[in-house]
Amino acid sequence: MEKRVKLKSREELKNLRDSIIKNRDESIPCITVCLGTGCRAKGAEDVLNEFTRQIKNVDKAKITYRQTGCHGFCEKGPLVVIHPQKIFYQQVKTTDVEEIISETIINSKIVDRLLYIDPKTNEKILQENEIPFYKKQKRVVFANNGLIDPENINDYIALGGYSALSKVLFELKPDEIIDIIEESGLRGRGGGGFWAGSKWKYAKNAKGDRKYIIANGDEGDPGAFMDRSLMEGNPHSVLEGMIIAAYSISNAGEIPVEGYIYVRNEYPLAVKHLFLAIERAREYGLLGEDILGYKFNFDIRINRGGGAFVCGESSALFASIEGRAGEPRAKYVHATDRGLYDKPTNLNNVETYANVPIIINNGVDWYRSIGTENSKGTKIFSLVGKINNTGLVEVPMGITLREMIFGIGGGIQNNKRFKGVQTGGPSGGVIPESSLDLPVDFDELTKVGSMMGSGGMIVMDEDNCMVDIARYFLKFLEDESCGKCVPCREGIKRMKEILDDIVEGNAKMEELDLLENLASVVQDASLCQLGATAPNPVLSTIRYFKDEYITHIKDKKCPAGVCKALITYFITDNKCTGCGACVKVCPSGAILGEKKKPHKIDIDKCIKCGMCFDVCKFDAVIKE
């Protein structure tokens, strides 16, 4: 059992770190099993339990194991990495455990079939950093996700955790720290992209008898799970950033300061790991009174969300913490002046806070060497959709969309054609092929009608309908609107009605003009950014895929074959063998025919589910 001790000075922290490192033998094999939510969903817990069970039969001095946070390559989970050789095993099953132990751990041999195969070269790759998915990444915030057990604070400390806090408390003054953050060029990672240093400065200079530091972990964009993996996999990095912010903004504790992490309740593992991390940090004297023996008090509480996307908006988030309905208010007065309980509040995304210790430890010059002119550092993206390598990627800003999708993402699945990439969640837009060489950063994507947002990147191919995508996001926002202001509540609903007409083949061309005018009013007049950015998916798809809209309206056809009302399934006589496979799966009894004779689909009964299309082995079912 490793030491757990209340640290009362920076020397004690350093001594603890040194003793942890000394007592760990990095040369003995260590089995790390990714227990991020993605791998858990694929059975990683069972794999870890199997390892735990079987390791009992092996000499303890020869082997250790550790559960870790998300490694990012979710497509290939469950992931197991064997240290110190850094052998990367993917898609590991419980039945593979025995072989891994006997071959790799005991006999130092590789289990070939568990290695990643590069689809381009058919080469088997041994180590994580050689895999194309990882090669183009720059894992800085996620660097330690695969190395630490999120429930063990000692792992974090051993890798240098809390050394930035130590430096800040004992070597730097609050203004100096804020200068460092400003000079680094750190911008908010939650979507807003506001200069973090400036925000901290406003909060520090604001008048109040109490101040608040809040971390936004409400991550609500569909398809985004960056913050989830960060909170699950490295919760201490967020805490450390928050404590540094609290120290700076309270002017070294001159003004009492309190912290909150607002985390969505739909992330139970993140809630659990954050809670544990806070408990440990308190135990170690890194939170609470007299942090590290310095006369500075700060503690953090967790506030779980109630399931509303709008509560990721700052003023709605504050209302939620205060126990009021999660509805935004006018933002003419900034949160840094009057935020939570009308006190000066600094709200940053969890990823933003996680960048802070990294900047303090590595320095401004190093941080500024990564990224573009106005977007410094790395950004974590959830790369999902119709690509081969789905997962979480961390890249230096400035990498192009093409490199992300075709380099790291491994290109489009099943050799289909790329159609567009949706970035920035419901607030963003779709970017077409012609813009694939755009660098990804805060400003470039906004210029083409989208935004980088919090990092969601949904890749789409020729089988996706852009009108359907626009409708999907409008439906999401209609459901999530708080309903307070007219443009959002009524406007989004009416925009969606027009989209419904279009996908059902009931629209007229004039409705496109109405849609665009309505969109501009919703953008201009909404009370908060949920409403103001709601038209982005619609406007960007009209901008780049107008022909598709026109085909839906004028020809009443869906080129991608998605919009149910506009597609027809029918069976071609000369290919149908009358095997009856489709009849068996048809849920509405719409297919008729004699055995071994060509069958026919009754259009009136067909509900367009596509089961016959999927099941036919003779390609006799056509979708038009």
Added chain:
Amino acid sequence: MEINIDGKECSTKIGETILQVAERNYIDIPTLCHNDSIKPYGVCRLCVVELEERGRTRIVTSCNYEILKDNLIVRADTERIINIRKMIIELLLARCPEVESLKRLAEEYGIEKITFKPENDDCILCGLCVRACSEVVGRSALGFSYRGTTREVGTPFFEQSSSCIGCGTCVQICPTHCITMEDKDGKRILKKWNTELELVKCKICGNYFVPDVQLNYITEITGIEKEKLNLCLDCRR
């Protein structure tokens, strides 16, 4: 301090809202969810104006934008603003096609027909009833339930609220006149709130005149004994 609204230089004090200054200077900015007796809410968005600051224009609601800097430039009459107002009216009219105050606004802005599929509501969710009951009367008998397109005004659980004193403030302040109050057979009925309150008879003329709970509340906040209160307004004279 000075602020320029539609080309007119207006004097202003720090912390005043753009709407307050505009009204004082006879510059007409339409509103639906605003009332001088209660705190601004900024949800109908009809009062939006263009605000120019350091070369950049943004759209703000004049009812709750507090003027904290000198020499701001405001435009309440641009094409962009008129277009927004028209759309807001159209959206509300589609929701509540029979409301007189909306029909009048539509006429004023040259809107001839409803562009969207009309519904059959009579409440525009301005929140004036909720806010007046809370801020003016001090009873908070009304609130918002649900959210988004299903958002609704009413008493808790849409049942008779023990806080309602039948004062009729909500009836008076509602811009669509969808709240009714009727005295009948010794009871005051507020149909929209599923509320029926027992009325008290005037001790001189014997007519029913006020809900019993209202007298209780007045006693509570003024300290005046109930016996001194059950005189109707006519007999009091």
